[in-house]
Amino acid sequence: MYLTQGLHRAVQQHPDAIMTIYADRTRTFGEVADRVARLAGALRSLGVTAGDRVAMLSLNSDRYSEYLLAVPWADAVLNPVNIRWSPAEIIYSFVDSGTTVLFVDDAFAPMLPTIRQEYPGLIAVIHCGxxxxxDGTLSYEQLIADxxxxEDARRGGDALAGLFYTGGTTGFPKGVMLSHDNLFASALGSIASGYLFKPNxxxxxxxxxxxxxDLAxxxxxxxxxxxxxxxxxxxxVATMKALATHQVTDVLLVPVMIQMLVDHPAATDYDLSGVERILYGASPIAQAVLERAMKLFPGAGLTQAYGMTEVAPVATLLGPAEHVAGLLRSAGRAAPHADLRIVDAEGIEVPRGTVGEIAVRGDHVMLGYWNKPEExxxxxxxxxxxxxDGGYMDDRGYVFVVDRIKDMIVSGGENVYSAEVENAVAAHPSVAACAVIGVPDPEWGERVHAVIVCLPDRTVTAAEIREHAKTLIAGYKAPRTIEIVDALPVSGAGKILKRELRKRYWGDSDRQVH
Structure with missing residues (x-):
């Protein structure tokens, strides 16, 4: 299968049906297919060849959807850029991937001088705002017009579809290589569950x-x-207005988004009864938020997905009927396309109810990390x-995530690796040592918290640390709270004992993730 396959099918069966609605633009499947074929032609005329990486740095738009189709149509590879990254992180990913063409919108065009200065490998920049x-960019619409x-290259199967960069424990992002088959296995399995997405x-x-x-x-x-x-x-407000105005049936939200909706004073001003399915992930949902969400969306079934970029991305699903007491803290059961087990350090499956590492197998498992064979x-x-991730499975196959074996924090649905935050904080001239942990937060699920030891005769404020960190890493990764101590707890081997730091916030809870 191949990413453009559904577009061809739609053009064959209902070319005049609406495919995309964005702002005041509405386009049919037939119109989108023509635009995608022309945009792919433009990419080839600019020198893009089979397997080249083409990046997109942009807010959501109908043109983003066209990019996702035009790049494989041109036999190239997607490289969607995390819009929350700092210029340094973006440039690293371009250098690492060898990206040749960049699409950029109005919001991120101001980054171009820095990107071009630090990364001269771009053969073209296409403005899609x-x-x-x-100056120095090509007009998206003009390229399509000219x-x-x-013909569609129909790049598909086990060919690389995209590089999807995720944080790394070394402090540098890793390019997760996903094939067309990887992405389709996850999508088809999720649909087969019966919980998510329906025709029309x-x-x-x-x-x-x-x-x-969202790409899934x-x-x-x-x-x-x-x-x-x-x-x-x-x-x-924009989300509720769109849900009501366009009779939306399906939406993906992370729990912090759901909470922001149910807490908003204008929540009852919109008719949201038409929403049929809400998919959420990144963290479980609190009982109180769930109850309010069910009132706000009376016609919707909620489904929780657990997974990661490396599994394209779904591993387990907790369906609407399973959102009951006793299972709300569960991540659900293995999705139809996934084989899942809990293993010990040797990779041997452990008994039910025993905490181990969650391992996943199936056609949705990544090809690997780009240029990182050891990882x-x-x-x-x-x-x-x-x-x-550490977790256990009960006798009915429900998985409960209890901790992270990898040192990662999930804040507002975004993965933050402690190592990269520690590297940024430690670069401050007043910092002697630091440890970064995730601590409970009612709004974000977890927040990034730094525990710092200052150099002798040096002082620093929390605001200074945050602003310093944001010059090196994305703002959402910078510590939200900071604690200055005289010394960090260490083991006999001199390793910082983060579990001792976490105890102050998590207490004796058997679950140290939200």
Whole structure:
């Protein structure tokens, strides 16, 4: 299978049906297919060849959806950029991947001088915003108007579909290589559960389209020939207005987004009864938030997905009927396409109820990490993706995530690796040592918390640390709270004992993630 397959099917069966709605633009499947074929032709005329990496740095838009189709149509590889990254992180990913073409919108065009200065490898930059075309860039719409359509390369199967960069424990992002088959296995399995997506649906892109979770929803909707309602970014009122105005049936939200919606004073001003399915992930949902969400969305079934970029991205699902007492803290059971077990350090399955590492196997497991064979071999062993998450499975197959073997924090649905935050904080001239942990937060699930030891005769404020960190890493990774101590707890071998730091916040809880 191949990413453009659903578009061809839709053009064959209902070319005049609406595919995308964004702002005041509405386009049919036939129109989108023609535009995609021309955009792919433009990429080839610019020198893009088979397997080249093409990046997108943009807020959500209908053009983002066209990018996701045009790149494989041109036989190239997607590289969606995390819009929350700092310029240094973006440049690292371009250098690492050898990206040759960049699409950029109005919001991120100001980064171009820095990107070009530090990374001269771009052969072209395409402006995909609605404002004036910046100097030195090509107009997205002009390229489409001036270029003849080309035949679809139908890149698919086990060919690389995209590089999806995720944080790394070394402090540098890793490019997760996902094939077309990887992405389709996850999408088809999720649909087969019966919980998610139906033909003729209307899916709202409120979550960022660079994120694999939303891309998975995009692919499912493309396969089923549904309509994509797109807003530039999540904002409670804009989201509720879009849900109500466009009769949206399906939406992906993280729990912090759901909480922002149910807490908003205007929540009852919109008719949200038409929403049929809400997919959420990144963290479980609190009972109180769930009850309020069910009132706000009376016609919707909620499904929780657990997974990671490396499994394209779904491993388990907790369906609407399972959102009951006793299972709300569960991540659900293995999705139809996934084989899952809990293993010990040797990779041997442990008895039910015993905490071990969650391991996943199936056609959705990544090809590997781009140019990182050692990290790939450590993560994927005998076909099993070792997630780094600790959990247990009950006698009915429900998985409960209890801790992270890898040192990672999930804040507001985004993965933050402690190592990269520690590297940034430690670079401050007043810092002698630091440890970064995730601590409970009612709004974000977890927040990034730094524990710092200052150098003798040096002082620093929390605000100074935050601003310093944000010059090196994305703002959402910078510590939200900071604690200055005289010394960090260490083992006999001199290793910082983060479990001792966590105890102050998590107490005796058997679950140290939210």
């Amino acid at each position: 609605d404002g004036p075309t910046p 270029t003849a359509p080309i 649906g209307r899916y709202l892109h409120a979550a960022p389209m660079f994120h694999l979770a 929803g995009w692919l499912a909707e493309v396969m089923l020939g549904g309509t994509h309602i797109i807003i530039a970014a999540f904002e409670p 790939t071999a450590a993560a994927v062993r005998d076909g099993w993706m070792h997630t780094g």
